[in-house]
Amino acid sequence: MGMDPLDLWHQMNILVKIITVGMIGMFVFMLYVIVERILTYMSASEQSIRYVQALGNYLRENNAAAALSAAK
Numbered sequence: 001m002g003m004d005p006l007d008l009w010h011q012m013n014i015l016v017k018i019i020t021v022g023m024i025g026m027f028v029f030m031l032y033v034i035v036e037r038i039l040t041y042m043s044a045s046e047q048s049i050r051y052v053q054a055l056g057n058y059l060r061e062n063n064a065a066a067a068l069s070a071a072k
Helices: 005-011 014-060 064-071
Strands: none
Touching: 014 064
């Protein structure tokens, strides 16, 4: 009995194989969610920085109407 993954797979019963495949599936889904959240956070951060810069420009120009429309 070795630690070769293929040997281990052949020694598993069907229930253990189902659980193993399910856990691998959850791991892949977890990686997908992590990458998606990182990309969403980066996009939101950039958008927030652009909004604050635009808001500062509008307020320096005393353009309250444009600042309010940018907030919407």
